[in-house]
Amino acid sequence: MATNENKSNKNANQPPRQQPRLYHDLMTPEEVIGIREEVRNFCEEYLAPVAWDIGHREESVEAFPFQLLKQMADAGLFRIPFAAEVGGRGLKHRATATAIVIEELSYFSNSVAAIYDVHCILAGHALEWASPELQKQYLAPLLAGEKIGSFATSEPLASTDLSVESLVTDATFYDNYIEINGHKRWITNSPVASFVVLLCRDGERMTEVVVDLDAPGVTVGPPDKKLGNHGQLTADILFDRVRVPLGNVVGQRGEGLKIALQVLTYGRIGIAASGVGMAQSVFDHSVERLKTRRVFGKPLATQQHWQFRLAERAMGIENARNLYLKAALRMDDGVMFPEPEAAMAKWYATNLASEFAREGIQIFGGYGFTKELAYDGSHYHVEEVYRDCKIAEIYEGANEVQMWVVARNIFGKEITG
Numbered sequence: 001m002a003t004n005e006n007k008s009n010k011n012a013n014q015p016p017r018q019q020p021r022l023y024h025d026l027m028t029p030e031e032v033i034g035i036r037e038e039v040r041n042f043c044e045e046y047l048a049p050v051a052w053d054i055g056h057r058e059e060s061v062e063a064f065p066f067q068l069l070k071q072m073a074d075a076g077l078f079r080i081p082f083a084a085e086v087g088g089r090g091l092k093h094r095a096t097a098t099a100i101v102i103e104e105l106s107y108f109s110n111s112v113a114a115i116y117d118v119h120c121i122l123a124g125h126a127l128e129w130a131s132p133e134l135q136k137q138y139l140a141p142l143l144a145g146e147k148i149g150s151f152a153t154s155e156p157l158a159s160t161d162l163s164v165e166s167l168v169t170d171a172t173f174y175d176n177y178i179e180i181n182g183h184k185r186w187i188t189n190s191p192v193a194s195f196v197v198l199l200c201r202d203g204e205r206m207t208e209v210v211v212d213l214d215a216p217g218v219t220v221g222p223p224d225k226k227l228g229n230h231g232q233l234t235a236d237i238l239f240d241r242v243r244v245p246l247g248n249v250v251g252q253r254g255e256g257l258k259i260a261l262q263v264l265t266y267g268r269i270g271i272a273a274s275g276v277g278m279a280q281s282v283f284d285h286s287v288e289r290l291k292t293r294r295v296f297g298k299p300l301a302t303q304q305h306w307q308f309r310l311a312e313r314a315m316g317i318e319n320a321r322n323l324y325l326k327a328a329l330r331m332d333d334g335v336m337f338p339e340p341e342a343a344m345a346k347w348y349a350t351n352l353a354s355e356f357a358r359e360g361i362q363i364f365g366g367y368g369f370t371k372e373l374a375y376d377g378s379h380y381h382v383e384e385v386y387r388d389c390k391i392a393e394i395y396e397g398a399n400e401v402q403m404w405v406v407a408r409n410i411f412g413k414e415i416t417g
């Protein structure tokens with residue numbers, strides 16, 4: 001069990017943690033419990049003081065949290081997901097540890113959790129399929145925080161549907177190089193990244209290729225302005241006759257879709273963990289608020305309505321955390337597509353975060369709806385979670401697709417498609 005129970009909060013705005021008191025962790029391996037504590041300490045020291053700022057500045061390259069990323073790299077957080085052979089920490093339970101890092105980051109900032117998810121799981125894990133030369137060129141600097149990674153499947157007209165008929169981004173192979181033409185959309189980290197791991201059409205199949213974002217013919221657009229996750233920068237990337245070395249193919253030609261889907265399955269465990277982190281944060285803030293805010297002469301928490309609502313949410317968080325841990329532990333056991341748990345975890349945890357964020361605003365009343373109170377500059381984290389949580393139900397496989405995966409496990413592909 002995590003040992004942070006009685007840790008004082010360095011940040012005055014932080015409510016007491018409820019997770020160490022309520023969640024009896026029988027599933028997390030010992031080495032990963034240590035990671036949770038290490039990352040929680042890091043977050044309290046470095047992330048908590050800047051989290052509000054990251055979540056409330058308008059998207060721009062200047063607003064990107066470069067300094068925090070450097071601190072994360074220096075603390076070795078980018079090495080947690082990886083094997084010792086590629087410069088990682090060599091943990092036995094890497095997927096579980098990675099998901100727990102994401103839960104801890106998203107407790108304070110879903111923006112930062114999303115940056116980490118794409119850098120380490122999507123771009124980084126995809127490179128685990130790459131040749132040793134490519135890993136030296138891209139994965140080693142990613143682990144060191146010298147290069148920021150991005151990963152692109154989505155296009156203006158194709159995202160949920162990644163069939164070869166839908167994709168327009170195309171790789172044509174010549175004797176000495178690959179030529180890339182096409183258009184990707186909403187690519188996280190791209191305005192600040194050095195490279196993208198790119199899903200391309202390759203004849204009747206698909207291939208993953210690494211492309212430098214400063215290569216001639218590549219144009220990265222300005223950052224999108226979004227409802228939430230303001231610290232996470234996304235943009236369109238245009239490819240116009242971009243020449244890439246033949247050696248930049250990740251894995252084998254033609255197995256791009258398999259790699260992308262495996263990476264996104266890992267990613268959806270991460271997004272589930274981010275749902276738990278956001279829900280846990282709303283929970284902790286809400287418990288404190290209900291105990292301290294008085295109505296009709298007594299604390300709000302004396303109203304049975306809110307006692308029961310919070311009891312229900314405690315059950316939801318318990319189930320959501322167990323689900324993502326189970327999916328991650330299966331992945332650490334060598335199961336590349338740990339379904340139905342990964343899909344269940346992603347649907348359940350992100351749905352929980354969204355439903356609970358709405359309730360969190362209700363608990364905080366007008367304060368919850370206010371980004372920043374002009375009178376004294378005060379602000380409440382539930383407002384940020386309310387904006388950030390919605391995208392977790394959409395990216396890395398919309399929640400309807402998660403339902404589809406679960407249904408496929410029940411009825412079989414021949415019935416569900």
Ligand SMILES: Cc1cc2nc3c(=O)[nH]c(=O)nc-3n(C[C@H](O)[C@H](O)[C@H](O)COP(=O)(O)OP(=O)(O)OC[C@H]3O[C@@H](n4cnc5c(N)ncnc54)[C@H](O)[C@@H]3O)c2cc1C
Binds near residue numbers: 186397
């Ligand atoms: C902040 C942000 C970050 C992102 N980062 C990345 C990134 O780094 N790399 C990347 O490649 N992409 C990224 N994306 C794209 C993201 O993955 C897509 O938005 C997502 O996959 C959904 O695709 P779409 O928006 O094109 O929606 P569509 O595919 O048009 O789907 C719209 C809606 O239709 C419904 N739907 C779809 N299929 C079904 C079905 N079979 N049954 C029932 N309902 C269905 C779902 O509710 C879905 O939300 C990001 C997007 C955002 C907003």
